[in-house]
Amino acid sequence: MYLGIDLGTSGVKALLMDDAQRVIASATAALTVQQPHAMWSEQNPADWIAATDAALTELKDRAGVALSAVRGIGLSGQMHGATLLDSADQVLRPCILWNDVRSHAEAAELDADPQFRAISGNIVFPGFTAPKLRWVEQNEPDIHAQTAKVLLPKDYLRLWLTGEHVSEMSDAAGTSWLDVAGRCWSDDLLAASGMRRDQMPALVEGSTPSGGLRAELAQRWGMQPGTVVAGGAGDNAASAVGLGTVKGGDGFVSLGTSGVVFAATDSYLPKPESAVHAFCHALPDTWHQMGVILSAASALGWFAGITGRSAGDLSAAIGTEVMAPTDVTFLPYLSGERTPHNDARLQGSFTGIGHATDTAAMTRAVLEGVTFALRENLIALQSAGGHVDALLAVGGGARSDYWLQLIATVLGVPVQIAADGDYGAAFGAARLGMLAVNKADPADICTRPAIEREFAPQTDLSDAFDAAFARYQALRPSIKSVGK
Template sequence: MYLGIDIGTSAVKASLVGGDLALIGSASAPLTTQSPRAGWSEQDPESWRQATIQAVRDLGRVHPLDGLRAIGLSGQMHGAVLLDATDRVLRPAILWNDGRAEAVCAALDRDHPELAAVAGVRPMPGFTAPKLAWLAAHEPDLHARIARICLPKDHLGLWLHGAHVTDGCDAAGTWWFDQAARRWSPDHCAATATDPAWLPEPLEGTDLAGHLRPEAAEALGLPAGLPVAVGGGDAAAGAVSVGAVKPGRGFISLGTSGQIFVTTDGYRAAPEAGLHSFAHCLPGQWFQMAAMLNGARPMSWFAEVTGQSVADLLARAETADDDIPLFLPYLTGERTPHGDSRIRGSFCGLGDATGAGEMMRAVVEAIAYAFCDGAEALRRTTEIPEPLLAIGGGTRSDLLLQTISDATGLTLQRGAGAETGPALGAARMAAVAIGAASLDDLDRQPESDRSFTPRPETAQRHAARLDQYRALYAALKPLGSPA
């Protein structure tokens, strides 16, 4: 058996797979996020460790872990965990959805435009490197004490196995990485007040990072000495979980955020399109990704605001009349294609007769139109494979999947049981790391339980609505987020 641990934003998930790499079971433990100022997003790295202990022990109570052979890791990308010379955490981790470095990114875009093609994407506030430049300007005393920088999963890995390492995908998401050469870039470090000596050694996700230390083993209730694989940033580990491990394989993900992901066999920079052109966590592979900060989350947000369930609102949206308002889903800004951390969500066209069903229908359509923007950007460099596997919690909604298919013109297949995601991919990489499986064994896609094909009769309506959606963004962009 092989254990995968994924450090998410809202929870830590532990998943167990058998010798056939099929899922046996999972457990999770919740996490909370702190926002000490508007636009800031932080977590205490100690909470990741405590949640990992809870999730692994809960999993072990249902599925005994006596036959465990190796552990793999995954985690939320871009987070800045800062350590001193004794590996002590200096401050709460600054997360992927933190916007404080917006001015830094604007300056990097202006002063170092040539760096985007090397890093695979334009600088964005959520990335790790701009956060270091922000810290140098706003917390200089703390910045002067930095000796090491970790990504979230790699900080947990440091506790588990004691090595300062990372994988290509997590390294790619920092904005310090030379994607084509798969090594740290001195130019990017110099531009963001970063000493390259602070950075972990980049390895492949299927490499062995080390072995489980006695202290961590005791806390987890596991035997010391278990092999621990490097693992991958959650985007790439999720790709491993659904078999997107060879060129031309892809998927869309509908979680808190949304992605269209296609694996490639070479580096294809397209920063002007708002794409993420990153190294994969597997050797010799890269990927192109349209990254939308607001995937299915606007649906749960609207449910929370109205005090109704997502299921009830979707049922009302199914029967909503044609007088549907427009909605911008940018609750936390947007990456692809806009690279705009200041834009926020809004409804437009509300009338006296507008009800919750019509508003939920507008939310669903807006999510689909965000995927239209992502697909258009991706097609500038990469063919999108079809049918395209759809994974994530948002795939529970037939209405959402059919609307995305109608609006984008893509045929989608809902992956059966594909919500486990990165933790499953991490466990499978652990099997490869110890030689119990090969890279070819990772080439396995989940079965689909339903297909969604574009309906020609909807095309004209969605094309007109998409034009209005894009015009609304252009009109509201100068306003940004409220002061």
């Protein structure tokens, strides 16, 4: 059997699968986010350990689940977080998370140095790791001076599990310190941001071993000491492994707190000016592209809070049959935006509201606005040489048939739903644990799931949505960012 551990923003999930890749059991433990100031987002790494222990203990205590049979463990995690350790591996401050944009000025400063885009293949976004360390250097110099190691969130869990300072390529690609083509740390980028190579963890591929489980923890959970812990992956790359999105033309759309259009690529295809992320994949000699929007299902959740109704109720009220767009336009920049605008200070808006505008019209506008943002991501991705034949839909928003049909129609590509099963990041992490032990061909392990349903583009509405998309695009430049 194989264990996948996914450290998310809202919780830790542990998943157990057998040799036939059947999910035996899973358990989750919740996490909370602290936001002590506007634009800040932090978590205490000790909470990650407590949540992981709780999830694994729940697995251990379930009847019929024998963790002693686990042969490999894979890790997945939220990306970009800066976990700062001193020389004794003690945490120096709360981890600065992926959706923390306090370092927007530092990100712009680093991005102005052309070698960052040239070597990392990406814009230096405020959510990435390197600008966070520059912010710490300028605002918390005592902590910066004590920093002996910088670990990404899942790699701090690895340190606890194995005692090793190790990361892997897909997660490291989101730091702005990785030579993404060469799959190694860049001394030039580290020096340009005031860091050193000895402050970085060692690097392995996601499907190779990174260490073994410490005896103390093995005894606690009834596992074997030294159980192989694979390199693992950042959350989106792990989800891609779980979905079998590993070769050119494979893609998925994630409708979670944030939104992602993900395309696997058979080669490295950077185009930083598009704001598309060009990252290493979790498997050797593979890469992927991502367009990322910062508010997806969370935009509907925000509107639900405003109306005092649940997101499910709002979705149910508009039915399942996609209608022509309303006159209301929603810009979904509730937390700024990444692809393609790269502006942490963009703000959202409703326009076109009149006396006849009701809750249903505004709900549809929210879904349309997020979908238009996803279309901008697909256009940016295609401009960078990527392509998708179809998009598998994942995340909480994938429960809405209306939204999936809308995405297929607006983006002009089929949107698919996998047959019942758990194909998320924890499952992908377990697959990487399996690969690290068995040295199998990834193509034999990372297969695509059976498709239960497919939503084809509704071509009779294409012209109407094209016009609404043009209206959406025309509105964005008129919106002034905070502080600009």
